[in-house]
Amino acid sequence: MIIDSKGSKSRQQDIILVDAGFPTISVGGEREALVIAESVIATIEVKTNLTAAELQSTLEAVTVTKRLFRSGELCYSKRGAEMRFPPHPILSYVFAFDGATLDTLTRVMFDYCTEENDGGLAPEGICVLTRGTILRASLMPTVKAAENKKDTVVKLPKLGGVDVTYLPEPKDALLRFYGRLRDEATPLKLINYDLDPYFDADDTGDGQVSVRA
Numbered sequence: 706m707i708i709d710s711k712g713s714k715s716r717q718q719d720i721i722l723v724d725a726g727f728p729t730i731s732v733g734g735e736r737e738a739l740v741i742a743e744s745v746i747a748t749i750e751v752k753t754n755l756t757a758a759e760l761q762s763t764l765e766a767v768t769v770t771k772r773l774f775r776s777g778e779l780c781y782s783k784r785g786a787e788m789r790f791p792p793h794p795i796l797s798y799v800f801a802f803d804g805a806t807l808d809t810l811t812r813v814m815f816d817y818c819t820e821e822n823d824g825g826l827a828p829e830g831i832c833v834l835t836r837g838t839i840l841r842a843s844l845m846p847t848v849k850a851a852e853n854k855k856d857t858v859v860k861l862p863k864l865g866g867v868d869v870t871y872l873p874e875p876k877d878a879l880l881r882f883y884g885r886l887r888d889e890a891t892p893l894k895l896i897n898y899d900l901d902p903y904f905d906a907d908d909t910g911d912g913q914v915s916v917r918a
Contacts, residue, residue, distance in 0.1 A: 707795070709742040709773040710902035716766045720749035722890055742773040743898045747796035747829075747890045755804030755833055757813045764817045767797045768826050777898030789896070796889055797828045800882065804833040807871050811839055814869075827869075829889060832882035837873040840885055 707715040708730075723729070727744030748770055750763050771794035781788045804810065810831060818824045831839040872881055 706739055707742055707745055707748075707770060707773060708739050708903075709775065710900075711774050713769075713773055715748075715770040715773060718748050718770070719751040721745055722747040722749070724894065741900070741903060742775045742795070743777060743792075743895050743900070745795050746893055747798060747886065749798045749800055749886075750828075752799065752801040752804065755799065755801035755810065755831070757805050757809055760799070760805070760810055760813045760831075761817065763799055764814065764826065764828075767799075767828055768821065770795050770797060771826055775895065775898070776902075777895050780894045780896045781892050782894070783892040792895060794825060796893075798882070798886060799828050799831045801831075801833045803835045805836075807833070807836055807839055807873055811869055811871070814839075830882055830885045832878050834878055835875055836878070837871065837875055838878045838881045838885075840870045840872065840881070842868040842870075843885075843889060 706717055707721065721740060723740055723744045724746060727741060729744075730739040730741075732739060748767075750766065752759055752763070755763075773795065775792040775795075777792060778789050779792050781790075810833070814827050814831075818826050827841050829841050829843070872878070874881075
């Protein structure tokens with residue numbers, strides 16, 4: 706699970722992509738651990754069959770994760786350009802071996818975000834191997850080479866929307882999903898963060914601290 710410095714926790718995660726420079730808090734099990742929100746780059750929910758009901762439940766879990774607090778700022782480095790901005794919510798992706806049609810899944814996602822009045826709760830990408838891929842408009846800036854091929858052009862994203870692209874090609878679904886995950890997660894790093902709020906000072910004055918988990 707993921708914890709933030711205000712004491713909030715995510716639900717149990719299937720896959721978490723983390724910055725290895727941050728600590729992981731053991732809870733005594735080989736397959737279980739707590740990670741701090743600042744360390745998490747992205748999460749991936751894995752489903753056998755992504756039905757409309759299953760996606761609804763997944764979106765509720767994603768909402769808890771995306772609303773975790775993170776200090777610091779994000780540094781996004783790509784093709785020689787570097788941008789810094791306040792932390793976005795943790796990136797989230799959903800992978801399924803089978804499931805409902807892309808139209809059905811998109812409608813569930815759109816209705817959920819409308820009810821919550823927050824387009825930012827939509828996952829960045831949904832891959833259903835037998836159906837194709839749904840990619841939300843990226844939260845990351847787009848960096849492309851200029852026409853003179855010497856400079857770069859940076860296009861800032863539109864935040865908060867639920868604009869999506871259908872890619873109903875099952876044979877390319879995994880590759881497109883991986884490409885999106887690589888493009889967004891690899892260049893991303895959290896900097897200038899403050900870990901002090903994760904610790905409680907001991908009032909006895911002996912200098913000991915304890916982790917708030």
